[in-house]
């Protein structure tokens with residue numbers, strides 16, 4: 001691998017946490033603090049995960065033959081994590097459907113985009129996965145670093161999003177390292193050009209499709225026109241402004257020597273584990289008392 005990139009931290013463990021969320025519980029329709037726009041954008045994102053993450057796995061696994069042992073192990077752990085994410089977001093999406101939403105238009109749009117990407121061959125698929133994994137990692141960072149994003153959300157739904165965010169950070173280097181391995185014989189310029197081109201294409205589609213998806217779900221809640229646009233724009237770009245807050249991290253993808261782990265955010269993983277241990281502690285005390 002080129003000396004200009006920092007590898008995934010040596011001691012990092014990618015640990016699939018096989019958890020289930022909200023089974024048997026009814027999801028409140030406006031589960032995100034009663035807010036139409038917040039619920040809509042998270043539901044639109046969740047709709048992408050079951051098929052999207054299956055695509056990530058397939059794109060990375062296409063290059064796993066002959067990878068060094070450490071990377072091969074990381075690909076296995078990544079595959080397991082993404083498979084469980086797909087399962088849990090599928091369950092979450094079914095609960096959103098039970099709450100009254102029709103996700104079929106959003107799902108059809110995702111399938112359409114995936115069909116176009118798939119037709120472009122394995123290197124473009126891997127570059128698309130790498131770009132989307134960067135998106136998920138920087139969204140995940142924001143979600144964990146700034147409690148405002150999930151403030152007021154249904155407890156179990158918020159838990160699902162935090163759990164997913166943690167694992168996205170944990171495996172954020174896997175698609176990228178697979179790419180560095182798969183293109184190790186490419187000239188630097190060729191590598192950067194494809195990576196940058198695909199990122200721009202993916203970004204345009206991501207912003208357009210998630211915005212359209214969220215507006216469609218807001219329409220299903222009876223909110224349309226300028227009011228819907230203004231609410232969604234303000235939520236995504238102003239307060240809490242998720243898209244604005246990830247803009248700097250998004251731009252760094254284009255810098256020479258970029259690697260997802262140049263931003264070492266393992267402190268967010270440690271904070272999550274510490275709060276999970278704290279939450280489990282009273283339960284253990286009760287058990288000991290019994």
Ligand SMILES: [Fe+2]
Pocket residue numbers: 053081082085164168
């Ligand atoms: Fe995931």
Ligand SMILES: [Fe+2]
Pocket residue numbers: 056082133136168171
């Ligand atoms: Fe991922």
